[in-house]
Every structure is written in C-alpha cells, then in structure tokens.
Amino acid sequence: MYAFIRHGQTDWNLNDKLQGATDIPLNDTGRQQAVEAAAALAGGPWTAIVSSPLSRARETARIIAEQLGLELGPAYPELIERDYGPLEGAPSSANMAAYPKRDYPGAEPLADVVARGRAGLAKVAADYPDADVLIVCHGTLIRYTLADLAGRTVPGILNGSVSTFSLAGDVWTVDTINGSPLEAVVETGDETGDEHRAGIAG
Template identity: 60%
Template sequence: MTLAFIRHGQTNWNFEYRLQGSTDIPLNDTGRQQARDAVATLDGVNWDAIVSSPLSRARETASIIADGLGIELGPTYDELVERHYGDAEGATAEIIAERWPDHNYPGLEPRESVVARGAAALERVHADYGDRNTLIVCHGTLIRYTLSALAGREFDQIRNGSVATFDRIGDGWRVLSVNDEPVTELPVAEVPVG
C-alpha cells in the first residue's frame, strides 16, 4: 500500500502570507493550476482513490486531481483539518512579528495534537482502503509534522500542490518522498500510528 499526502493548492491567504490554519479559505486560480499540475507528478503509480480534509481548499484540490487521474473521490476526514492557530489565523507575517514574535499564539493547537490527528487519519484511511493506493489531500503543517514523526527527522515547509509519498511496512510507515523529491536512507518509523 502506497499513500501520498498532497498539500492543497494556493489560496489568496497563502499568496498574501496570511496564517490560514483551520479557517476555510478557497483555492485561487493558481491553486487550481497547482492541482492540475500535481496530476503529472502522480502519473506512473496506479492510484485507486483520493480523500481529503473537509476544508474547501483541500476538497477542491482533491476533486481536480480525481478528475485528472480518473479515480474515485472518496470521503473527507475531520482529522485532516489543518492545525488551529488560534488568534493568529488571518494575521500577516508582519502582524505575527509584532504581536507574537515567539509564535506562541493564544489558542494554538499543540504540535502533539496535530501529529496524533495525522496518525489517526492514516489509520482510518488504511482501515477504509486496505491495500489500495490512496491519495490524501490536506494541509502543510499537518503533513510536515506527521511526516517528521514518521521519519524521525524534521522536514521543511511543504509546498502548495506538492506530493509526499510513503508506504506501509508491517506496523510502521516509510517515507519515500517529500515535496516531489525522493527521500533516501530513512528507516521505517517506529512511531506508533494508532
């Protein structure tokens, strides 16, 4: 079973460097093109289905990719929603630097909670789709934190429209690529994912 995380395409808030978090901001035209471009990146693997976060930017990205690959558009999973950034959602980089230079935003969801949701989503997708190769469209911070926990090392920012692949090995996961680039010399994650 191979899974892939795909970060949703760009939104106007991404373009404006506003912290989006769990606020439901739609794709812009660049984001829709990034979703179409992801189809070419995904070519070469027999993908069976695509699922997503319920936020509209992720769902529309998933729908565009499903159409492009001719695969099933599966359900949404609440566990795949982006990290909640509390009072900082909607703030620009300048506002954040002024009000919260330590990035300790009031109402910020803890990293451990984000990783636990990401791991729970993987287990639900695995339970729902078994050995079928499945795409998962969601959000940058959730992808980055979940993959970092699986790989036992930190990854940088996840680009809009990029693909990160990983597969199931026994009870663990092995990260194969991040931001459309192969990752080498990573062991199978010993991190519990259930």
C-alpha cells in the same frame, strides 16, 4: 503506497496570512497547481483519493480525481489543518519570526496535530486496506506528521507538492518530501525561512 498532497494556493497563502482551520477557497493559481499535481501523479499506482473536509483541500482532491479518472473518496476531519486560534488571518511571516518554536498563543499544540494526523492515516489505511491512496490536506499537518513518521525534521511543504510514504505492518516509512527522496532533503535549520517560502500555515 500513500501520498500526501498539499492543496493548491489560496489568496491567504498568497498574501502571507495564517490560514489554519479557516475555510479559504483555492485561487486560480491553486487550481492550476492541482492540475500540475495530477500530471505528476499520472501513470502511478493510485486507486483512491481522499481529503480534508476544508474546501481548498476538497477542491484540489476533486480536480486531481477528475484528471486521474478516480472517484473522489470521503473527507476525514482528522486531516483538517492546525487550528491557529486567534492568529488566523494575521501575518504568517511575522508570527513565525515571533514564535520560532511554533508555540503560538491559543493555537492547537503541535503534538495534537501530529496525533490527529496519525489517527487520520490509521482511518484511511483501515478504510482502504488494499489501495494506493492519495491524501489531500494541509502544510502543517503534512509536515509534522511526516516528521514524526520519519523521526527527523523535514522542510516546509509546498502548495501542490507530493510526498510519498508506505506502510508495512504497523511501521510507516517516508520515501519523499516535496517530490524529493527523503535522504536528499537537507535539514537547513532555517525553519522560519522554510515555512515562509512554503506558505506553510494552512
């Protein structure tokens, strides 16, 4: 089994800024969200934890590892958040409204983000073939990678949330999104609202 965990909140999440590949640290709320994520994961089958190399993901992973008594595993550059280019640090909600297809000028194409996400998963699966692995990274990468695995739209990913999936042979199956069963997740069509509420961009 695998789980994506979105890092805890940062001040840029709080202040509605596109974060992307910019390395912004957790704030105190984000650290508490990491503790709460660990509590939700306690008692599960988890035997390993890895992350994106960005500090907000790495610290979230470190907190969860300490809480669960796991050794913190490596950071995978494939799991870095989408690069939003010149828009990083700009207001996220205004840009989401201006670019509803997420085709931000100068940003990394979403297809490339998904390809990186899948490549990262392949590396983790190869490195931990017999483990149940927690993977701490970022909202956009998690959302669009899981959407690609599931073959359907999924909502914005919340800070500190857990989304689970599994691998059988070479087939990935998504089980939960933000802690809710995939079949119970409603596709509202309100993507901008979903992303703004989730503070998705980073």
